[in-house]
Amino acid sequence: MKRIIYVLAITLAAAMVCVSCGNNGNKKKAEGGGVPEYTVVKKAVTDISKLPVDKDGYIVLFDGKTFNGWRGYGKDAVGSRWIIEDGCIKFNGSGGGEAQTGEGGDIIFTAPFKNFELQFEWKVSKGGNSGVFYLAQEVTTKNDKGEEQYEPIYISCPEYQVLDNANHPDAKLGKDGNRQSASLYDMIPAVPQNQKPFGEWNQGSIMVYKGTVVHGQNGENVLEYHLWTPQWTQMLQNSKFSEEKWPLAFALLNNCGGENHEGYIGFQDHGDDVWYRNIRIKILD
Numbered sequence: 001m002k003r004i005i006y007v008l009a010i011t012l013a014a015a016m017v018c019v020s021c022g023n024n025g026n027k028k029k030a031e032g033g034g035v036p037e038y039t040v041v042k043k044a045v046t047d048i049s050k051l052p053v054d055k056d057g058y059i060v061l062f063d064g065k066t067f068n069g070w071r072g073y074g075k076d077a078v079g080s081r082w083i084i085e086d087g088c089i090k091f092n093g094s095g096g097g098e099a100q101t102g103e104g105g106d107i108i109f110t111a112p113f114k115n116f117e118l119q120f121e122w123k124v125s126k127g128g129n130s131g132v133f134y135l136a137q138e139v140t141t142k143n144d145k146g147e148e149q150y151e152p153i154y155i156s157c158p159e160y161q162v163l164d165n166a167n168h169p170d171a172k173l174g175k176d177g178n179r180q181s182a183s184l185y186d187m188i189p190a191v192p193q194n195q196k197p198f199g200e201w202n203q204g205s206i207m208v209y210k211g212t213v214v215h216g217q218n219g220e221n222v223l224e225y226h227l228w229t230p231q232w233t234q235m236l237q238n239s240k241f242s243e244e245k246w247p248l249a250f251a252l253l254n255n256c257g258g259e260n261h262e263g264y265i266g267f268q269d270h271g272d273d274v275w276y277r278n279i280r281i282k283i284l285d
Contacts, residue, residue: 034247035247035248036141036142036247037141037142038139038140038141039139039140040137040138040139040258041074041137041138041139041150042138043110043138044110045111046068046069046109046110046111047111051069056280056282058119058280058281059281059282059283060279060280061109061265061280061281062277062278064084064087064088065084065087066084067082067084067089069109069110069111070089070107070108070109070110071108071110072106072107073105073107073136073138073150073153074105074138074140074150075105079101079102079104079105079107079269080103081093081094081101081104081269082104082107082269087277088275088277089107089267089275089277089279090273090275090276091130091267091272091273091275092273093128093271093272093274094269094271095271095272096271097129098270098271100269100271104269104271105269106133106266106267106268106269107266107267107269108133108136108138108153108264108265108266109264109265109266110264111264112260112264113134113208113262113281113283114208114257114260114261114262114285115208115209115210115283115284115285116207116208116209116281116282116283116284117205117206117207117208117281117284118132118134118205118207118279118281119203119204119279119280119281120132120205120276120277121202121203121204121276121277121278122202122204122276122277123196123200123201123202123274123275124162124164124272125164125198125199125272125273125274126164126199127168127198127272128162128163128168128198128270128272128273128274129162129163129164129271129272129274130162130163130267130268130269130270130272130274131154131159131160131161131162131185131267131268132159132160132204132268133157133158133159133160133264133266133267133268134157134160134206134208134263134265134266135227135256135261135262135263135264136153136156136157136263136264136265137156137252137256137263137264138150138264139151139155139156141248151248153266153268154185154268155241155248155249155252155253156249156253156256157253157256157257157263157266158184158185158213158253158256159184159185160182160183160184160185160204160206161179161181161183161184161190162181162204162268162274163180163181163195164181164197164198165181165193166197166198167198175189176189177189177190177191181193181195182195182215182217182222182223183215183222183223184213184215186240186241187225187235187236187239188223188225188235189223190222190223191222191223192220192222193222194217194218194220194222195218196218201277202217202218203216203217203218203219204216204217205217207284209284211227211228211229211261212227213225213226213227227256227257227261228261232254233254236250236253236254237250265281
């Protein structure tokens with residue numbers, strides 16, 4: 001992409017001005033570009049210094065027994081479709097795809113992370129779909145009635161795709177397999193594609209360090225990219241999150257992580273059964 005596009009993107013980000021600040025976060029509005037006024041919501045966070053650390057020096061984000069540190073995106077608790085089963089976080093599928101019910105919804109760990117290596121294991125049911133979010137923000141806008149509403153988590157952050165490649169149609173959409181498991185959703189395919197079949201455990205990893213991001217799957221690094229660069233802006237422009245198609249998503253993703261380049265880790269409710277376990281993180285600051 002020509003440099004002028006990047007300059008325009010930076011100009012758009014710079015045009016965001018703080019209108020008001022408080023316990024609910026920063027309210028921002030773009031002066032142009034069709035981006036609506038939005039609020040980055042700030043809530044109480046978990047003190048990670050009090051979490052257990054395993055023998056490898058990783059902070060344990062899920063103790064296998066409770067949802068301590070977790071809550072629903074835009075909520076105060078975890079929805080009832082998320083349960084703990086055999087030491088795993090499980091989502092009991094609603095069958096509604098992205099049409100989330102009140103008992104479900106995406107979940108987040110309530111501490112922001114900046115430079116880190118996240119490790120986890122996951123498996124899905126036949127035809128299952130989910131995702132792992134990182135550097136996520138909680139963002140609200142106002143609807144036509146002037147009421148605050150939460151925007152989808154995925155318009156503020158990258159997504160590590162979790163999918164049954166063999167049986168979910170999304171695996172054949174996108175471009176060059178960029179919607180298959182471990183891909184940067186709708187932007188970069190995971191290569192090699194070494195996913196295990198549905199019902200079997202896969203190892204996943206996400207490393208973020210000063211803008212460099214690496215996705216891993218089953219012991220292999222499968223993609224690398226660099227946030228906050230002209231190349232990142234170009235990828236967004238070529239995706240469903242382009243400035244023309246989705247101005248708010250483009251503005252948020254182009255500066256994902258916000259002013260501090262940090263955000264939440266989350267798991268997606270896409271309506272299908274999915275399991276996560278052995279969730280741990282190492283801070284790289």
